[in-house]
Amino acid sequence: MTDWPLLSLVTFLPLVGAAFILFIRGEPDIVAQNSRAVALWTALVTFLLSLLVWVHFDPAQPGFQLVERAPWLSGLGIDYHMGVDGISLWFVLLSTLLTLVCVIGSWYSVTERVKEYMVAFLVMDTLMVGVFCAIDLVLFYLFFEGILIPMYLIIGIWGGPRRIYAAFKFFLYTLAGSVLFLVALIVLYLEAGTTSIPHLLTAKIDPTVQKWLWLAMFASFAVKVPMWPFHTWLPDAHVEAPTAGSVLLAGVLLKLGGYGFLRFSLPMLPEASQFFAPLVFALSIVAIVYTSLVALAQTDMKKLIAYSSVAHMGIVTIGIFTPNALGIAGSIVQMLSHGFVSAALFMVVGVVYDRIHSRDIEAYGGLAERMPVYATVFMLFMLASVGLPGTSGFVGEILVIVGAFQHNAWVAALAATGTILGAAYMLWLYRRVVFGALVKDSLAAIRDLRPNEILAFAPLVLLALVMGVYPQFFLAPMAVSVAAVLERFSAAAGGLALR
């Protein structure tokens, strides 16, 4: 079994499914139905296969595992090179799971161009898994930038009325980042003479060059995260994206920035990362306080949750650049947790949007009376989002705060203010949508969650709770990889980082 190219299988199976869907012909209804079925089975099998990756992963072993390597562009020394470590493993699982959730969740809500829609999501699946498995620069870059295309299409075709503006904004922000990232990769190749990420992880690069490379990569990752002040594309993209698009955007695409910092900036450019850490802290703190305040002022449910994402990702970036295991492990847990919690929250908005066709908070109120199951699910994710202990949201947050405190108490204290503001905007949102008396006529006949929606929420509910009560399940397998990243990063500070 381990001889199988498991990672390639997980990566490209969705693409096979997508190709298969393209060949479906016939009556529109039947095509739609068959496309859904094929997409569901493909996503399910892909997810199960990705679980096999987890089964075969040996947490005690450092470095990349399940490695596949084949010469690709042999003249340039570029290989097809795949592998996972204790960090990327979880993002692979997150991607396959969320794709499955998206397919289930949009079973009834998407009725136009179903075939193309399912193809887009399966292609997304391939690209997302690929980007986390790729351990060659060129391969990574292809997946990394390739993801934007289906996402761009998903927003542009199935999006809301202002989708063109949103897609264009998304494009403009990513443009600058992409160019600079590509340049950085080329320079990295010229400096180290290899495109193999495992080799680059031990390469020594001149500190001055590091700084320029760091800034170039920062331009790309900071937009993806997104960090303040590069965040304004996110609310618009979310607002216009269809529900499942928001799920993958918030659940996986935002993590590419954090993953990039962990995979490239920290271990390959440790001196520069040390040098620029204060900048990251400053921007993150501004992000937490600023976007939390802005979230308070929102009248659009999706915008509010989008802004809350920026605040939560601020905790992540603080954790990544905190030179101890608590910070880094905490940031990964926070990314995973945000992966299912914010994904679920966008689905929560999607559920009522499908029924009432409004994202306006004012259009709702008193949903608890007609939708008790929905109210319960919403409550759970609302509490996970504000970081209630016992839910996944707490674990990453407290690890990062405790970790950051060891390094700089001010950073920890300012980051922790987000927990107060976060509670304020989320509770207030919940109060306005779910609590209160149900008086609006438009809501009088609103129906509770459908079985497919419950099925889509179920794994996320389970994960949010399991990760809250027994995060060790996730923390233990990533420990060795976190230590490896940390070793490079803190060595750069010459022991200064370890208080």
Next chain:
Amino acid sequence: MLHVLLVFSPLAGAAIAGLFGRLIGDRASQLVTCGLMALSALCAIIGLRQLGEEPYTVPLFTWMLVDGFAVDWALRVDTLSTVMMFVVSCISFLIHVYSIGYMAHDDSIPRFFAYLSFFTFAMLMLVTSDNLLQLYFGWEGVGVASYLLIGFWYTRPSACAAAIKAFIVNRVGDFGLALGVAATFFIFDSISYDEIFRAAPRFADTQLAIFGASFDTLTLICVLLFVGAIGKSAQLPLHTWLPDAMEGPTPVSALIHAATMVTAGVFLVARFSPLFEYAPEAQALVTAIGASTAFFAATVGLVQNDIKRVIAYSTCSQLGYMFAAAGVGAYAAGIFHLYTHAFFKALLFLGAGSVIHAMSDEQDMRRMGGIWRKLPLTYAAMWIGTLALVGFPGTSGFFSKDAIIEATFAAHAPFAGYAFGLLVLAAVLTAFYSGRLMFLTFHGDPRADAHTMEHVHESPPVMIVPLVLLALGALLAGWVGRDMLDPEGRFWAGAIVTLPDNRVLEEMHHVPTVVKLAPLFALVLGLGLSWLFYVRSPQLPNQLAGRLRPLYRFLLEKWYFDELYDALFVRPALALGRILWRGFDLGVIDRFGPDGVAVATLAAARRAVRLQTGYVYHYAFAMLIGIVALLSWYLFVVRG
């Protein structure tokens, strides 16, 4: 095993009623939650045999382990947690039973009982924690449970507002506690109690450079933890949520005020006595805040008209007594008062609930009166609770409250004199507002309309039996638990640590007679005045309120704290949010960033060579130019 059952059976009850309540129905939900709560209470009573034994820990499983940050789920069993478990489980059980009657006509019975049980579970996790993070779990757990219960009647705007307020004000305190956890790990490399307490003496009188200044290490930690306690126990200046919390159903108020939630802060200070003993400045702060709150809340309680609000302010005030005791080093007296207070405060709230139930949901005392003959049992129970609250000799409150007042007099700690003065004053006020509550509610002419008066009836047995049991507790608990004040600390068996030079529990027995009699004078004065005001000459209060209009308004409006916070924090935060969003996000970043670039590129593209429009081309073109420019710069400038 005993303690696992004790702690987790309420959780099981909450899960069953919460998840399957619709399936199994109201009656089954009540039976399951009350049954499991009874099991928990039984375990807590059996667990009392542990008193005075060696402490031990029941490990469950690892919560998180990152580097040295090792956190387990575990149950710590020592005298302090045993007393707390006993109070929490038993009182909560009685409240569960009472709720069967009180909530009989509600639409969401399973949900209510699920929340009640979850609340109890969170509090039990809090008191049995063996590390700061599990404490934090319970801490926020009771916070969210109170949020759910205060907002139980979610269709009422006032209930929603009170629920959110409770959660957010608590979060402000929790912010301090979270930093306390982080600071503790920073200093001790551990957050487990055993290791912290063992290492504490080594850090006495050491300085810590942090936040750009130098602090006494243990004082800093104690103050941060105490910020959490201020929030949870509704002390100045984070008290504003507690009086509003009475928007929830009355059994919830009883649970919040007596067994769970607000006592957590006092517990935290007692639990961390091994640290507070080495942090006199932090102790001084505890004393000052506690005594000030005791006085402040009592003054506000004087003029409130809502029966539950009066009792709510009295809780605030009594918690202040407990903190004052802990602050002067008499942690045992603080916990002793916590324990007696649990009985009589639960009794008072459930009694008030019985009155409200009888009066067709009327809560305003101005529309009550003249009903004591119709509610004889409730009336008797309420008097017992009132006498215990004012510290009538022989009742439970007498033992614990007098002990606190004497301790503040005997102590040599800073603010002890301040505390003594305010606490005696507050005792007069307590007696006054308690008497006022009784006289206004039960005596005088009926002020309710005839229709309501016709329906006034004694509550059903399911509500009266808990009242009777609590009344017994309010009478006897003080006498039963008097060993807690043993000056040698034999009762606590090391669960509360005091330094050898802290002799306050001994010295409080040697105070002058006039000090010993002070609480009694206060009681007679307060009750006498209230009798004069509300029975003898009922026109007096209005005359006085008319003459002292500004003072009356000041007290009625609760010293204007809510208005102050609204002006200082709530409105500025909302305004700032709007300014940052409209002004900065849209006005600056977007205008000069993407929108500006978009306008510029589009303009350029129109004028430039007729490129086929479409973003992909722009993208490729820009990418190419960028690469060329940067590469050349790199090759010629950097390498060159």
